[in-house]
Amino acid sequence: xAHGRVARPTPWWVGKRAALLERARAGTPxxxxxxxxxxxxxxxxRGDPVDRPFYAIxxxxxxxxxxxxxxxxxxxxxxxxxxxxxxxxxxPGLAPERVLFTPSFAPRREFEAAFARGAHVNVDAxxxxxxxxxxxxxxxxxxxxxxGHGDGHHEKVVTGGAEAKFGLPLxxxxxxxxxxxxxxxxxxxxxxxxxxxxxxxxxxxxVYATLAALAEGLDSVETIDVxxxxxxxxxxxxxxxxxxxxxxxxxxxxxxxPRYRLAIEPGRYLVAExxxxxxxxxxxxxxxxxxxxxxxxxxxxxxxxxxxxxWHAIHNLSRPDDEGAVAFDVVGPICxxxxxxxxxxxxxAATAExxxxxxxxxxxxxxxxxxxYNLRALPAEDVx
Ligand code: LLP
Numbered sequence: 001x002a003h004g005r006v007a008r009p010t011p012w013w014v015g016k017r018a019a020l021l022e023r024a025r026a027g028t029p030x031x032x033x034x035x036x037x038x039x040x041x042x043x044x045x046r047g048d049p050v051d052r053p054f055y056a057i058x059x060x061x062x063x064x065x066x067x068x069x070x071x072x073x074x075x076x077x078x079x080x081x082x083x084x085x086x087x088x089x090x091x092p093g094l095a096p097e098r099v100l101f102t103p104s105f106a107p108r109r110e111f112e113a114a115f116a117r118g119a120h121v122n123v124d125a126x127x128x129x130x131x132x133x134x135x136x137x138x139x140x141x142x143x144x145x146x147x148g149h150g151d152g153h154h155e156k157v158v159t160g161g162a163e164a165k166f167g168l169p170l171x172x173x174x175x176x177x178x179x180x181x182x183x184x185x186x187x188x189x190x191x192x193x194x195x196x197x198x199x200x201x202x203x204x205x206x207v208y209a210t211l212a213a214l215a216e217g218l219d220s221v222e223t224i225d226v227x228x229x230x231x232x233x234x235x236x237x238x239x240x241x242x243x244x245x246x247x248x249x250x251x252x253x254x255x256x257x258p259r260y261r262l263a264i265e266p267g268r269y270l271v272a273e274x275x276x277x278x279x280x281x282x283x284x285x286x287x288x289x290x291x292x293x294x295x296x297x298x299x300x301x302x303x304x305x306x307x308x309x310x311w312h313a314i315h316n317l318s319r320p321d322d323e324g325a326v327a328f329d330v331v332g333p334i335c336x337x338x339x340x341x342x343x344x345x346x347x348x349a350a351t352a353e354x355x356x357x358x359x360x361x362x363x364x365x366x367x368x369x370x371x372x373y374n375l376r377a378l379p380a381e382d383v384x
């Protein structure tokens with residue numbers, strides 16, 4: 001596996017080829033997760049200056065992953081009643097204080113369910129307080145803010161700024177505070193999550209400093225949540241995220257505002273590299289000079305390439321000693337022209353029907369976004 005300038009650790013799956021081929025024989029498409037990698041990422045993130053780490057379960061909701069992360073000290077961040085119920089059902093004895101509910105345009109009944117469960121609820125619209133005053137009266141809540149800008153690996157995952165539907169704009173902060181006061185609702189947390197796959201580690205420092213300065217104007221804030229959004233290096237030439245700079249930036253703000261607990265809620269960083277998607281080659285076809293290998297997994301199993309032009313490394317696990325030599329477009333079985341997992345990928349020339357193919361770094365937003373389009377079955381899932 002050739003890498004660019006940066007020396008990268010060898011992915012976990014390189015040493016597990018035999019085990020993966022055996023799993024693939026049980027049926028493909030199939031996601032396989034390595035819990036040791038999840039735990040390692042969790043240990044790299046938690047700890048000073050982070051007081052309350054949460055995991056955004058939308059990235060990967062496999063029960064074994066949720067249990068491992070709770071064991072590693074993480075709470076769970078949920079965005080729907082379905083996620084809330086899944087979290088409590090998957091993790092026996094999960095304490096409600098370790099659950100965060102940050103929905104977007106959720107119906108009233110989902111807020112009711114979250115309060116009934118005892119989860120921390122984040123609100124991001126003044127209209128919610130106005131429309132459902134009895135729901136929020138006397139409650140402790142978090143306020144999700146839009147700081148007026150956002151960032152991310154693709155425009156479709158930017159969650160701050162005027163184009164985005166998320167968060168209360170700063171221009172309405174005072175009005176929200178007044179409305180909350182009127183209801184006797186206590187703003188116990190300030191929150192911002194401005195996008196996903198943000199490369200610049202200074203982003204979180206700035207968000208933290210902005211939220212902490214705002215918190216100074218209130219007397220109720222205990223927690224500042226700077227969101228998730230940490231990237232992983234998908235392409236061979238991408239730099240790994242500078243975790244030391246991220247931590248140092250947060251520590252600087254923490255030193256200036258020591259009275260607030262710092263919360264984070266990453267998803268991708270914890271699980272993306274821990275998962276691979278195994279698929280079987282169905283057909284190899286040449287058309288107008290383009291060679292294509294078809295897989296039994298396409299945009300139904302892994303939407304990221306079709307939706308965001310996301311790049312995932314693809315390997316032929318059945319021919320490990322055969323150096324990639326011929327360019328293939330790797331496509332799925334779905335009746336859409338966007339059903340391409342990778343273009344012009346160098347794969348062994350002998351790639352053929354029945355080969356087991358591995359799509360790397362598929363542990364985040366893979367299975368959770370899979371669908372049954374064309375009435376194809378959902379992928380299977382295994383944990384190693
Ligand atoms: N907190 C909130 C409120 C969020 O909306 C999200 C993700 C996260 C935390 C976790 O973000 P992360 O650390 O994973 O970047 N499907 C897209 C990513 C969408 C992210 C949505 N929100 C993808 O596959 O790239």
